[in-house]
């Protein structure tokens with residue numbers, strides 16, 4: 245049986261004098277903070293026209309995200325499966341927002357049927373499943389969560405550094421086959437070794453901190469100059485990084501210039517006995533060249549989590565039909581192969597849920613498009629609670645001359661507290677806060693702005 249824990253009450257103050265001085269300052273601080281709270285308290289905005297916002301949430305998106313939406317008073321329809329195009333076309337017309345993962349495709353046809361749709365949330369990393377351009381043309385921003393799994397990837401890399409340098413992956417495999425093979429030859433500590441990070445973004449920077457905690461010396465190469473964390477050092481070229489590192493790990497996006505960025509020449513520039521880790525994108529490494537470098541023992545090992553072609557579903561499928569070199573790669577010792585699990589953790593899934601649900605709520609309630617993938621990124625500081633009669637106007641329009649003049653003409657009877665506009669391609673987005681607007685004017689003003697020739701979508705929040 246467990247013993248109950250008794251929490252001791254805080255000791256009484258040493259003297260009545262000290263106590264009363266503390267009480268005095270405490271009370272002063274409370275008053276100050278109450279006054280500041282009042283000044284800074286943001287006003288909770290609500291869409292004026294569509295009070296009862298309806299959300300369609302598909303593909304088993306986290307319950308926490310669903311609860312967040314419900315707590316804000318949205319009507320939420322939650323389904324665990326993906327919808328087909330036809331199902332979407334039939335149902336989407338009554339929803340203001342949709343949350344999907346990678347299986348639901350939001351095509352041009354779906355968007356044409358989405359007459360009320362304001363925003364799309366992709367509760368995942370990629371957004372290929374959405375016709376981003378058509379969504380933008382319809383005035384619909386799309387949000388995703390590209391960096392919520394950075395820590396998960398960085399931790400996987402740390403584990404791979406240890407697994408490769410101690411060959412324990414091999415030893416474990418042997419033990420599973422009943423083989424006892426205790427050895428220390430060519431097994432190393434990480435302490436004092438050099439880690440070369442290619443791409444010092446979200447993942448590379450996290451990894452840099454973790455590696456230094458192991459006593460590693462960290463070098464990185466990036467196309468932009470970045471302030472190093474800890475004692476890491478940026479080097480001037482990929483070649484310098486390759487020639488000095490005991491471990492090279494790749495964290496660049498797939499771009500025309502990063503495809504096959506590690507090929508025969510780069511592999512030959514790596515130190516003999518070094519290790520290569522690729523958790524970035526499959527086409528960043530020329531795998532046949534990597535196989536040669538491993539077979540010739542120029543490299544001592546590699547870890548590969550991403551491949552040029554990856555099976556669409558779990559099960560058998562990682563074979564030579566998919567990638568011609570699969571079976572050859574599978575036979576090489578001290579090579580760790582994982583099925584694109586770098587970012588696959590419970591924590592990352594939870595963060596995706598939090599991040600995307602917050603982005604959707606911020607857009608629906610406050611009009612902010614910060615971090616939208618297909619839209620100009622615009623935000624305004626909050627309307628405070630004491631600005632009772634202020635109204636926020638969110639105006640998505642075609643990016644053409646004369647729009648701001650027309651809108652500002654309509655706004656001229658009111659005081660414009662703040663406004664900000666930006667454009668991306670054909671689409672522009674203007675956010676304006678105006679004060680002292682009588683609710684009876686809302687309809688007339690909205691009609692005037694949405695009646696301008698470049699208008700795509702105009703929303704009022706108050």
Ligand SMILES: NC(=O)c1ccc[n+]([C@@H]2O[C@H](COP(=O)([O-])OP(=O)(O)OC[C@H]3O[C@@H](n4cnc5c(N)ncnc54)[C@H](O)[C@@H]3O)[C@@H](O)[C@H]2O)c1
Pocket residue numbers: 390391393394397442443444445446447448465466467468495496497498499501502523524525549550584585586587588
């Ligand atoms: N294995 C997985 O499950 C998994 C999970 C998440 C991300 N990723 C992949 O990891 C990669 C990095 O992700 P991130 O979130 O750190 O991205 P990021 O955008 O934060 O950082 C990428 C960095 O690479 C740099 N870069 C771009 N081109 C370069 C070049 N030619 N040479 C050197 N540096 C270059 C950029 O300047 C940037 O600093 C991406 O390809 C991403 O798709 C994989």
